[in-house]
Amino acid sequence: MLHLKRRTWDELCRHAQETFPEECCGAIVVNAAEEEEVRRITNVQNAMHARDPRHYPRDATVAYFMDPKELLAIIKEVESGQVTLKAFYHSHPNHDAYFSAEDKTRAMFGDEPAYPDAAYLVISIYNRTVRAIRAYRWDEETRDFVETGLSTVS
Ligand SMILES: [Zn+2]
Numbered sequence: 001m002l003h004l005k006r007r008t009w010d011e012l013c014r015h016a017q018e019t020f021p022e023e024c025c026g027a028i029v030v031n032a033a034e035e036e037e038v039r040r041i042t043n044v045q046n047a048m049h050a051r052d053p054r055h056y057p058r059d060a061t062v063a064y065f066m067d068p069k070e071l072l073a074i075i076k077e078v079e080s081g082q083v084t085l086k087a088f089y090h091s092h093p094n095h096d097a098y099f100s101a102e103d104k105t106r107a108m109f110g111d112e113p114a115y116p117d118a119a120y121l122v123i124s125i126y127n128r129t130v131r132a133i134r135a136y137r138w139d140e141e142t143r144d145f146v147e148t149g150l151s152t153v154s
Pocket residue numbers: 090091092098099100103122
């Protein structure tokens with residue numbers, strides 16, 4: 001079960017609404033004061049698609065690619081111990097909150113999960129209205145991502 005602060009949940013919804021009909025993406029970290037912080041990351045999928053449509057056939061309405069510099073800055077913070085990484089998130093505009101094969105590929109580094117301790121949140125949003133947020137975690141036994149419960153706390 002993953003517990004998320006109500007304020008964090010609201011921020012994820014806002015981010016998904018602002019980038020609609022494109023996917024949003026980002027990370028949730030926990031600071032030294034045990035507070036959750038939502039770190040928005042720019043979805044550069046459209047730039048990747050424009051530069052190399054053969055390797056990146058999808059545009060930002062159906063895919064996300066986290067800006068590598070912004071992601072690296074967050075990972076550096078995590079590695080230095082300033083914050084802990086709680087989850088990554090992205091939205092599915094006009095689709096349900098499933099964890100797609102593409103999402104799994106994005107979360108892997110070769111045969112291993114890139115961030116085995118992080119949860120992955122998927123936000124389903126239709127017409128700028130969030131329908132659901134679902135959480136997935138790496139399961140070592142099945143070697144796959146499985147859904148885990150998600151609840152909000154104040
Ligand atoms: Zn996805």
